[in-house]
Amino acid sequence: MRACQQFNNIEEKILHTQTLLKRNKKNTQRYMQNSDYFKRSAVSTVPNSDPIRVGIIGLSSHKGWAFKAHYPAISQLPSQFQITALYNEKIETSLETIKKLKLSEATAFPNLESFASSTNIDMFVVCNCVPDHYKTIIPLMEHSKKNPNLKYIFVEWAIGSSIHQVEVIYKAVAERGLQSIVALQGRKSPYILRAKELISQGYIGEINSIEIAANGAWYGYNRHMKSPMFIYEMENGVNLVTTTFAHTIDILQYITGSYFSRINSMLFNNIPEQELLDEYGKKTGKKVPKTVPDHLLFQGALMNGNVPVSCSFKGGKPTKKFTKNLVIDIHGTKGDIKLEGDAGFAEISNLVLYYNGFREEGIPAAPGQASYDTTKEFTEVYHLRNYNAILGNIYRLYQSVADFHFNTQNLTNVPSQFIMQGFEFKGYPTLMDALILHRLIENVYRSNIIGSTVNVSNITQHV
Amino acid sequence: MRACQQFNNIEEKILHTQTLLKRNKKNTQRYMQNSDYFKRSAVSTVPNSDPIRVGIIGLSSHKGWAFKAHYPAISQLPSQFQITALYNEKIETSLETIKKLKLSEATAFPNLESFASSTNIDMFVVCNCVPDHYKTIIPLMEHSKKNPNLKYIFVEWAIGSSIHQVEVIYKAVAERGLQSIVALQGRKSPYILRAKELISQGYIGEINSIEIAANGAWYGYNRHMKSPMFIYEMENGVNLVTTTFAHTIDILQYITGSYFSRINSMLFNNIPEQELLDEYGKKTGKKVPKTVPDHLLFQGALMNGNVPVSCSFKGGKPTKKFTKNLVIDIHGTKGDIKLEGDAGFAEISNLVLYYNGFREEGIPAAPGQASYDTTKEFTEVYHLRNYNAILGNIYRLYQSVADFHFNTQNLTNVPSQFIMQGFEFKGYPTLMDALILHRLIENVYRSNIIGSTVNVSNITQHV
Numbered sequence: 001m002r003a004c005q006q007f008n009n010i011e012e013k014i015l016h017t018q019t020l021l022k023r024n025k026k027n028t029q030r031y032m033q034n035s036d037y038f039k040r041s042a043v044s045t046v047p048n049s050d051p052i053r054v055g056i057i058g059l060s061s062h063k064g065w066a067f068k069a070h071y072p073a074i075s076q077l078p079s080q081f082q083i084t085a086l087y088n089e090k091i092e093t094s095l096e097t098i099k100k101l102k103l104s105e106a107t108a109f110p111n112l113e114s115f116a117s118s119t120n121i122d123m124f125v126v127c128n129c130v131p132d133h134y135k136t137i138i139p140l141m142e143h144s145k146k147n148p149n150l151k152y153i154f155v156e157w158a159i160g161s162s163i164h165q166v167e168v169i170y171k172a173v174a175e176r177g178l179q180s181i182v183a184l185q186g187r188k189s190p191y192i193l194r195a196k197e198l199i200s201q202g203y204i205g206e207i208n209s210i211e212i213a214a215n216g217a218w219y220g221y222n223r224h225m226k227s228p229m230f231i232y233e234m235e236n237g238v239n240l241v242t243t244t245f246a247h248t249i250d251i252l253q254y255i256t257g258s259y260f261s262r263i264n265s266m267l268f269n270n271i272p273e274q275e276l277l278d279e280y281g282k283k284t285g286k287k288v289p290k291t292v293p294d295h296l297l298f299q300g301a302l303m304n305g306n307v308p309v310s311c312s313f314k315g316g317k318p319t320k321k322f323t324k325n326l327v328i329d330i331h332g333t334k335g336d337i338k339l340e341g342d343a344g345f346a347e348i349s350n351l352v353l354y355y356n357g358f359r360e361e362g363i364p365a366a367p368g369q370a371s372y373d374t375t376k377e378f379t380e381v382y383h384l385r386n387y388n389a390i391l392g393n394i395y396r397l398y399q400s401v402a403d404f405h406f407n408t409q410n411l412t413n414v415p416s417q418f419i420m421q422g423f424e425f426k427g428y429p430t431l432m433d434a435l436i437l438h439r440l441i442e443n444v445y446r447s448n449i450i451g452s453t454v455n456v457s458n459i460t461q462h463v
Numbered sequence: 464m465r466a467c468q469q470f471n472n473i474e475e476k477i478l479h480t481q482t483l484l485k486r487n488k489k490n491t492q493r494y495m496q497n498s499d500y501f502k503r504s505a506v507s508t509v510p511n512s513d514p515i516r517v518g519i520i521g522l523s524s525h526k527g528w529a530f531k532a533h534y535p536a537i538s539q540l541p542s543q544f545q546i547t548a549l550y551n552e553k554i555e556t557s558l559e560t561i562k563k564l565k566l567s568e569a570t571a572f573p574n575l576e577s578f579a580s581s582t583n584i585d586m587f588v589v590c591n592c593v594p595d596h597y598k599t600i601i602p603l604m605e606h607s608k609k610n611p612n613l614k615y616i617f618v619e620w621a622i623g624s625s626i627h628q629v630e631v632i633y634k635a636v637a638e639r640g641l642q643s644i645v646a647l648q649g650r651k652s653p654y655i656l657r658a659k660e661l662i663s664q665g666y667i668g669e670i671n672s673i674e675i676a677a678n679g680a681w682y683g684y685n686r687h688m689k690s691p692m693f694i695y696e697m698e699n700g701v702n703l704v705t706t707t708f709a710h711t712i713d714i715l716q717y718i719t720g721s722y723f724s725r726i727n728s729m730l731f732n733n734i735p736e737q738e739l740l741d742e743y744g745k746k747t748g749k750k751v752p753k754t755v756p757d758h759l760l761f762q763g764a765l766m767n768g769n770v771p772v773s774c775s776f777k778g779g780k781p782t783k784k785f786t787k788n789l790v791i792d793i794h795g796t797k798g799d800i801k802l803e804g805d806a807g808f809a810e811i812s813n814l815v816l817y818y819n820g821f822r823e824e825g826i827p828a829a830p831g832q833a834s835y836d837t838t839k840e841f842t843e844v845y846h847l848r849n850y851n852a853i854l855g856n857i858y859r860l861y862q863s864v865a866d867f868h869f870n871t872q873n874l875t876n877v878p879s880q881f882i883m884q885g886f887e888f889k890g891y892p893t894l895m896d897a898l899i900l901h902r903l904i905e906n907v908y909r910s911n912i913i914g915s916t917v918n919v920s921n922i923t924q925h926v
Binding site: 208209211213221262264266268270295297298299300301305306307308309310311312314316321322323329331333335336338354356357447451452453 | 671672674676684725727729731733758760761762763764768769770771772773774775777779784785786792794796798799801817819820910914915916
């Protein structure tokens with residue numbers, strides 16, 4: 001009974017928060033639309049206020065995702081972000097990280113409650129293992145009530161190990177009144193934004209059809225000995241569907257500006273045992289079990305335009321000889337876009353964008369530019385040779401947070417919070433974007449289990 | 464009642480025929496397997512008996528499929544085939560064809576019964592419009608009982624306009640005791656046979672996954688004024704599913720040697736109106752309705768190895784800029800095969816085959832060849848620059864019939880009839896192969912309508 005009443009209480013609080021947020025929605029949209037997304041970010045200038053004080057969970061001195069992506073991103077924005085706290089049960093680990101990474105302003109917390117309630121933190125960054133997110137974030141929201149300065153929580157994908165965990169995390173963060181940011185960083189990839197721009201400006205006309213093939217090596221026949229075990233066990237929620245598929249399909253929805261109306265999926269675990277590779281990549285002959293899928297077939301229709309989308313996500317050999325490990329083909333009535341990458345993970349790969357087509361009739365030329373000849377064919381190959389996508393996309397996500405926090409573009413009527421990014425160019429994905437994506441993931445599992453095509457046109461409702 | 468008894472009677476006769484045929488099965492398999500398929504066909508030598516006398520339905524003097532493919536194929540095998548009869552209601556049309564094509568041995572029949580019962584015919588070739596097949600073949604089987612010389616019936620794809628028509632045609636031909644040949648000529652394409660050979664000899668190891676994308680221009684936004692109307696009307700059974708999809712998936716099953724176990728499909732008619740193009744390919748502004756689909760999403764698992772297959776078949780622009788109109792990607796544990804073509808119709812396109820991989824361990828070297836180094840990587844690009852696939856694949860199908868009829872390779876124990884080709888290298892596809900393929904087509908429609916993944920593992924049973 002008591003749990004139930006508490007739950008009602010949370011629901012009511014969320015409703016209240018959402019009502020407030022919805023009042024902000026018009027301002028949000030204005031903020032997101034009132035300037036070109038590609039206008040140079042102003043975060044490199046020194047803001048007129050103190051940096052956002054960051055407390056990180058999961059940063060090591062020498063390895064792991066936080067060390068590879070979040071730490072260098074924050075380091076490159078020293079006037080905007082400052083690491084002030086680290087949480088790790090083993091205080092020696094945090095002290096070593098502080099020493100090695102020269103985090104002179106940071107305090108090491110071995111106790112989650114002390115970390116959560118420290119008033120020296122404006123923003124939590126949750127980067128520990130996904131299976132540990134839930135048991136970290138829920139007490140974090142409770143104990144952080146003692147910290148009135150706290151404004152943000154940045155949660156690494158895949159948020160939680162199940163849709164239930166993600167829902168509870170979403171509610172807890174909403175109840176706490178924090179602005180969430182989630183690491184669906186593919187949305188910040190310059191290639192993805194360029195593709196989105198070309199489509200939204202009519203360069204390929206109406207979308208006719210889309211094909212995606214992605215090959216994520218680590219779900220294949222072999223596994224490196226040092227690869228963490230939890231990504232091969234279904235119960236942890238970190239697998240081909242929640243990572244390779246989710247990031248890529250989020251990117252696709254973002255590019256096209258549309259969710260799906262109906263989907264069908266088939267999951268395969270054709271490789272129930274993987275062979276271990278030693279540190280030099282040599283086969284050891286030792287086999288280990290794998291319960292996560294090695295292949296996902298996914299097909300469906302986009303809500304906007306009933307566009308057919310055909311997808312194949314797989315584990316297997318790291319390279320295929322006659323095609324790249326990531327290929328996204330978008331065919332339109334006036335042009336085509338192809339995105340290619342060497343790794344099957346669009347959100348962390350440096351890509352190449354190919355465009356060919358005609359500018360749609362009736363679209364006025366951009367300000368200051370000569371009007372276009374609509375019969376003229378355009379071709380574009382877009383590639384940033386030295387772009388480090390692992391760091392770059394996360395860095396741009398932090399940039400977006402700083403742009404918002406410091407209002408670097410001096411916009412009026414900036415909303416106090418974003419409910420969600422949706423398909424806007426500006427802003428950053430939030431836990432609501434994450435929740436909608438997790439509902440799609442849930443329907444991918446469901447479609448496979450019940451052997452049915454599934455209507456997903458309502459998954460953005462009733463949040 | 465009477466119809467019902469007749470039906471039972473037919474069933475019994477078929478059962479009897481099949482029992483006889485099954486006795487022949489071992490001989491059939493021996494015939495099909497006892498020499499390399501690629502051994503030079505012996506049909507170019509003059510056989511020691513009279514040519515097969517061919518009666519064609521649907522041959523014109525200057526246009527149409529029979530004129531483009533069947534007539535030149537037969538002409539190139541003059542010692543093996545001879546056109547002795549033409550059927551057309553309008554005798555002037557047949558007389559003109561005889562005159563223009565110099566068919567000196569041919570008689571023009573304006574009456575189907577006379578044509579059917581002429582003892583000067585060994586083989587019917589049914590090449591009229593698919594919607595007319597049923598009403599042609601059924602009386603043909605009845606009236607041809609007066610012709611004791613008749614041995615073969617060669618029926619153009621798609622056999623009939625519905626699964627029901629195909630079933631009745633199958634039964635009527637079986638009851639009549641004829642050997643059937645069907646124009647699933649993609650199986651005779653040198654590229655398809657090479658791909659099948661590479662796979663069956665272990666050159667790509669076990670198949671990991673398959674992707675197909677095919678683009679059939681004529682189901683797209685425009686339609687040429689002279690294009691026949693019946694291929695845009697659903698009730699005629701000649702559409703993206705029965706042609707582009709059926710030919711391509713038949714080829715895929717043939718290459719891999721496996722039927723499907725489960726499938727899901729989604730059909731789209733996103734282009735319900737097409738714009739007419741004039742004879743110069745210019746838009747006329749006039750719109751005409753289209754009820755056939757312009758897009759098919761198809762995914763499923765092969766029975767052998769539970770291999771995931773992802774397919775996208777579409778109408779649309781005739782060329783896509785960054786990919787060919789036909790792409791078949793087959794990924795294996797030891798290598799990859801890619802087949803590409805400029806048109807989305809694998810059975811009538813000249814293709815290019817790309818192979819890269821390692822020879823599977825444990826396979827003995829071919830006779831007379833040095834043993835292979837299993838660690839060595841092989842690459843092959845196979846392309847016959849001047850290959851005319853429209854004619855060539857049909858020609859090779861006639862060659863196979865001649866090889867069988869004249870026993871050109873002097874084999875012993877040649878069976879009197881083939882029930883079906885199945886996935887053998889030798890022989891030719893029959894109405895039973897066609898019936899199984901039509902059952903898959905039927906399940907493609909069904910999966911789309913009921914919105915479900917469908918078990919198709921039993922469609923080869925209960926023939």
